[in-house]
């Protein structure tokens with residue numbers, strides 16, 4: 140990194156949290172020549188294959204792909220590992236199904252990727268940089284952000300080690316210890332919301348032929364109002380099935396019979412796919428996990444500390460954007476490092492001043508989806524609106540991009556996606572009034588509104 144022809148001294152940066160976002164950020168900073176020390180509470184997940192306590196697979200969309208492209212990993216992650224999902228495969232209550240493609244014209248898709256595979260790939264890539272050091276089994280237990288001091292406890296020996304750095308990056312997730320320290324700072328705003336739904340992961344094994352038991356190129360959704368089931372495919376021909384349901388309902392289902400009756404009533408076609416025995420085993424072997432939405436700002440303390448990923452903005456998973464949003468943090472941060480030539484004061488100030496509006500937008504969108512989804516898919520007006528969206532997207536693709544497509548298939552700032560949707564809603568409302576006005580005009584004038592005008596007026 141050069142300024143006025145002089146090479147900047149590399150920065151000494153500590154990243155707390157070697158999950159998806161922290162391990163990606165380590166690559167971005169290493170590429171810029173800085174010294175990176177990555178501290179991770181858990182063991183090196185490359186030695187422990189099972190993903191515990193979080194979704195086993197995730198939907199990777201355009202924002203996340205762009206961030207992986209920035210460190211040369213998109214091709215390997217997407218083409219060699221990701222499973223493309225070209226649309227939604229909706230399972231009705233009666234067991235019938237229908238497909239809503241994301242964009243049949245351009246074959247847009249999101250990718251199902253394994254969480255541990257992706258995390259391991261990012262950690263493996265960091266081995267290429269001699270300026271990256273990784274410390275696993277290190278838990279952050281004390282922080283002095285003003286001075287840039289951190290105390291870690293080695294979980295295997297309980298010894299503590301103190302480190303200091305030019306910059307501390309907190310990518311330690313929704314329950315961030317770095318954020319906890321930041322909350323002591325004046326003018327730090329924070330809010331969190333636990334939703335009444337929890338989630339539990341189940342599994343659909345391969346069929347007797349070793350192949351997928353359902354069409355693998357889709358995100359499978361069983362929308363049942365207050366309960367939702369989704370399934371994303373895995374490379375080993377299994378499906379990770381996630382049940383979203385109020386904790387109260389989870390607690391009600393306390394016997395095998397109640398479980399089978401519940402699935403028989405709401406997800407009957409999923410029972411033979413999962414298998415009764417496996418369903419009972421998996422459902423009662425664990426417990427539903429909570430879902431929390433966290434908003435805070437600013438994301439930094441002077442030129443000493445910065446939050447990214449879920450530590451900065453945990454969102455409910457009803458838009459499949461949490462990781463994509465955290466990865467987008469890394470893309471934006473890298474652009475700011477370039478723009479401000481590693482001047483931390485300017486980088487951190489601009490990141491906090493500009494990023495919040497977009498992460499608040501996707502946080503609200505995901506929460507809106509959570510609330511709306513429960514009856515959205517069963518309400519005719521939702522399906523009607525989706526068909527209008529899809530029709531106008533087909534008719535005027537450069538003018539009318541449905542909200543989900545703009546979020547998942549473009550890098551448009553999330554806040555702009557929301558503005559577009561609000562404009563579309565306004566047009567449709569005016570269109571409807573225009574249409575009803577035209578119909579009224581028809582009736583009064585005894586003439587029929589020309590179809591091509593009326594159809595555009597919807």
Ligand SMILES: Cc1cc2nc3c(=O)[nH]c(=O)nc-3n(C[C@H](O)[C@H](O)[C@H](O)COP(=O)(O)OP(=O)(O)OC[C@H]3O[C@@H](n4cnc5c(N)ncnc54)[C@H](O)[C@@H]3O)c2cc1C
Nearest residue numbers: 156158159160180194198279311312448449459461462463
């Ligand atoms: C059910 C579910 C489904 C989801 N589906 C999707 C999806 O389809 N698409 C999508 O984009 N996102 C999805 N997400 C969101 C996604 O999982 C998160 O946004 C993403 O994992 C955030 O990454 P992160 O690195 O910021 O945090 P995390 O993945 O939580 O990583 C934080 C890391 O910090 C470590 N850590 C924590 N505390 C300390 C400490 N004190 N000291 C040291 N290390 C510490 C942890 O061990 C962990 O490794 C989903 C989430 C859930 C719960």
Ligand SMILES: Cc1cnn(-c2ccc(OCc3ccccc3)c(C(=O)O)c2)c1-c1ccc(Cl)c(F)c1
Nearest residue numbers: 198227360362367369456457458459512515516543
């Ligand atoms: C993991 C992941 C990745 N993307 N999505 C997602 C989100 C919203 C969507 O649209 C709004 C809508 C879809 C279904 C019903 C009503 C509205 C669509 C879509 O349209 O395909 C896809 C999810 C997801 C996550 C949780 C649940 Cl519960 C879920 F259903 C899907």
